[in-house]
Amino acid sequence: MKLLYEGKAKKVWEIDAEKVLIEFKDDVTAFDGLKKDQYRGKGLLNKKISDYFFKILEKNAIKTHYIRSVDDRNFEAFRTTVMPLETVVRNYAAGSFCKRYGIEKGKKLSKPLVEFMIKSDELHDPLICEDTILLLDLATKEELEYMKRTALKVNEILSSELEKAKLILVDFKLEFGKNSNGEILLIDEITPDTCRFWDSETFESLDKDVYREDKADLLSTYEEVARRLEL
Amino acid sequence: MKLLYEGKAKKVWEIDAEKVLIEFKDDVTAFDGLKKDQYRGKGLLNKKISDYFFKILEKNAIKTHYIRSVDDRNFEAFRTTVMPLETVVRNYAAGSFCKRYGIEKGKKLSKPLVEFMIKSDELHDPLICEDTILLLDLATKEELEYMKRTALKVNEILSSELEKAKLILVDFKLEFGKNSNGEILLIDEITPDTCRFWDSETFESLDKDVYREDKADLLSTYEEVARRLEL
Numbered sequence: 366m367k368l369l370y371e372g373k374a375k376k377v378w379e380i381d382a383e384k385v386l387i388e389f390k391d392d393v394t395a396f397d398g399l400k401k402d403q404y405r406g407k408g409l410l411n412k413k414i415s416d417y418f419f420k421i422l423e424k425n426a427i428k429t430h431y432i433r434s435v436d437d438r439n440f441e442a443f444r445t446t447v448m449p450l451e452t453v454v455r456n457y458a459a460g461s462f463c464k465r466y467g468i469e470k471g472k473k474l475s476k477p478l479v480e481f482m483i484k485s486d487e488l489h490d491p492l493i494c495e496d497t498i499l500l501l502d503l504a505t506k507e508e509l510e511y512m513k514r515t516a517l518k519v520n521e522i523l524s525s526e527l528e529k530a531k532l533i534l535v536d537f538k539l540e541f542g543k544n545s546n547g548e549i550l551l552i553d554e555i556t557p558d559t560c561r562f563w564d565s566e567t568f569e570s571l572d573k574d575v576y577r578e579d580k581a582d583l584l585s586t587y588e589e590v591a592r593r594l595e596l
Numbered sequence: 597m598k599l600l601y602e603g604k605a606k607k608v609w610e611i612d613a614e615k616v617l618i619e620f621k622d623d624v625t626a627f628d629g630l631k632k633d634q635y636r637g638k639g640l641l642n643k644k645i646s647d648y649f650f651k652i653l654e655k656n657a658i659k660t661h662y663i664r665s666v667d668d669r670n671f672e673a674f675r676t677t678v679m680p681l682e683t684v685v686r687n688y689a690a691g692s693f694c695k696r697y698g699i700e701k702g703k704k705l706s707k708p709l710v711e712f713m714i715k716s717d718e719l720h721d722p723l724i725c726e727d728t729i730l731l732l733d734l735a736t737k738e739e740l741e742y743m744k745r746t747a748l749k750v751n752e753i754l755s756s757e758l759e760k761a762k763l764i765l766v767d768f769k770l771e772f773g774k775n776s777n778g779e780i781l782l783i784d785e786i787t788p789d790t791c792r793f794w795d796s797e798t799f800e801s802l803d804k805d806v807y808r809e810d811k812a813d814l815l816s817t818y819e820e821v822a823r824r825l826e827l
Contacts, residue, residue: 468732483697500707
C-alpha cells in the first residue's frame with residue numbers, strides 16, 4: 366500500500382480510491398512537535414479507544430470515516446480530503462482557552478462552546494472566527510454550520526457516554542473531511558490525545574496533559590481510560 | 597478636574613456626571629507598550645484628526661461620544677463605561693491579521709471583515725469570536741450586532757472620505773462605550789494611531805506603522821495626513 370500521509374500520531378495508507386487504512390503510531394508529541402517521545406503500546410490503546418468512540422457515534426447517526434477494525438493498530442476508513450480547520454468543543458475552561466483569555470482552569474462554561482482553528486503547526490493553529498473562515502474560503506456557510514452542529518451532537522453523545530465511566534469530557538478537537546460525493550465526514554481519531562478527560566470526582570487529568578505537564582505516566586493513564594470504558 | 601483615566605495616548609478628565617474632557621498626549625507606544633516615545637505636537641495632530649472624523653461620523657448619523665472641541669489638545673465628550681472589546685475592521689490584510697494567518701500584506705479582502713479583540717495588554721488583545729463574547733458575557737447579542745453594524749457603516753463613511761484624500765483605509769480599531777442611558781456610543785479616537793492609511797498610489801504607510809517599523813518620521817507622516825484632509 367502507498368503511504369498517503371504521515372502525521373504526528375498516525376499514518377494513512379491507500380487501500381483504493383475510496384478507502385484508506387489508518388495506522389496508529391506509538392509516537393506522542395506536544396507543543397507543536399517541540400516535545401516528542403514514543404510509548405510502546407500507545408498506538409494500540411488509541412486505536413482501541415477510537416474504535417469504541419467511532420462505533421458509538423455511528424450508532425448515533427453521526428457520519429464518520431470509520432468502516433471497520435482491521436487489527437490492533439489499524440482501522441479501515443473512507444478516504445476524504447481533509448478540511449483545513451480543527452473544530453474544538455469546550456465544556457470547561459482548560460488549555461489554550463485559559464491562556465488566551467486569562468480564565469481560571471476548571472471553570473465550567475455556561476454552555477458548550479465551539480471554536481475553529483486553522484490546522485497549521487507553523488502558525489500554531491490560530492483561532493479563526495466564522496466570518497473569517499467564510500472570507501478566506503476555508504469552508505462554506507453550510508459546511509461551517511454542519512461542522513458546528515455535528516461537533517455539538519458529538520459532545521452530547523460522548524459526554525453522556527463518558528459520564529458512565531466517571532469521566533468529564535472537558536474539551537476535544539475534531540477534524541472533518543469531504544468524501545468524493547462532497548459529503549462531510551468526521552475523520553481523524555478520538556482519543557486522550559485529542560480530548561481532555563478529567564476524573565469526575567478528583568478532576569485529575571486522564572489524557573495527554575499528563576505528558577504535556579509531566580504529571581503522570583502516559584501509558585498507564587491511557588490504560589486507565591481504556592479500563593474505565595471497559596475495552 | 598479629576599483625572600478619571602490615563603491611557604497610552606490620552607487622559608480623560610471628569611467634567612461632570614455626564615461629560616468628560618479628552619486630552620491628547622504627545623506619547624506614542626507600540627508592541628503593548630514595549631516601544632515608547634514622545635513627539636512634541638503629536639497630540640495636537642491627533643486631536644485635530646479625531647475632531648474631523650467624529651464630526652463627519654456625527655453628520656452621518658453615527659452616535660459618538662464627541663461633543664465639541666475645547667482647544668488644541670482637548671475635546672469634550674459624553675462620559676461612558678468602556679466596553680471591554682476592541683472592534684477592528686479590515687479592508688486589506690495587514691498587521692496582526694497577516695501574522696496570525698500567514699497571509700501576504702496588502703491582499704485586498706473580498707469584503708470588509710469585522711474582528712473583536714479583548715482589550716488587554718497583559719493578554720496581548722486576544723482575538724475573540726462572537727459565540728465566546730456572548731458566553732463570557734462581554735456583550736449582549738444586540739450590543740454585538742450594533743457594534744458590528746456600526747463598525748461597517750463607519751468603514752463606508754471613512755473609506756469614501758479618505759479616498760478623496762488619496763488614502764486607502766486599510767484597517768482600523770474602534771472602541772465603544774455605554775452612556776448612563778445604556779446607549780452605545782463610538783468613543784476613543786480615530787487617528788493614524790488607530791487606523792492604517794496607505795497612499796492610494798504607492799501603498800506607502802501614513803500611520804503608526806512608520807513608527808512601529810522605523811520607516812519614516814512619525815510627526816511629518818501625521819502632518820501629511822492632516823494636510824491631505826485639509827485640516
